[in-house]
Amino acid sequence: xxxxxxxxxxxxxxxxxxxxxxxxxxxxxxxxxxxxxxxxxxxxxxxxxxxxxxxxxxxxxxxxxxxxxxxxxxxxxxxxxxxxxxxxxxxxxxxxxxx
Numbered sequence: 001x002x003x004x005x006x007x008x009x010x011x012x013x014x015x016x017x018x019x020x021x022x023x024x025x026x027x028x029x030x031x032x033x034x035x036x037x038x039x040x041x042x043x044x045x046x047x048x049x050x051x052x053x054x055x056x057x058x059x060x061x062x063x064x065x066x067x068x069x070x071x072x073x074x075x076x077x078x079x080x081x082x083x084x085x086x087x088x089x090x091x092x093x094x095x096x097x098x099x
Contacts, residue, residue, distance in 0.1 A: 008041055016045030020055070028059040035064050035079040 005011045019042075022029050033039070050057075064079045071078045 012041035012045045015042045016049055019046050020049045020053070023057070023060055024053075024055055027056060028061075030061045031063075032065050033062055 003014065005014065019031070022031075033043075068078065
């Protein structure tokens, strides 16, 4: 199945909604999340969706694909560092409420 979108925003919204649906229907899901700037709009939309519909994340497992081995989580080129402001990879939050 192919989907064609007119804008990056449309792609990000669609993809984020699919991730949110998966997290809500399968709370113990394991997500391999791609790294790099291409995915940043998707993750921003996902965070917005989680703020609008607070969701239990306590059983969710995520890992970053293509993370640099040996790079400290606090290093500016670490994807974990970049995701920290979105609160996707903070110390295992049980609920993401946006507060």
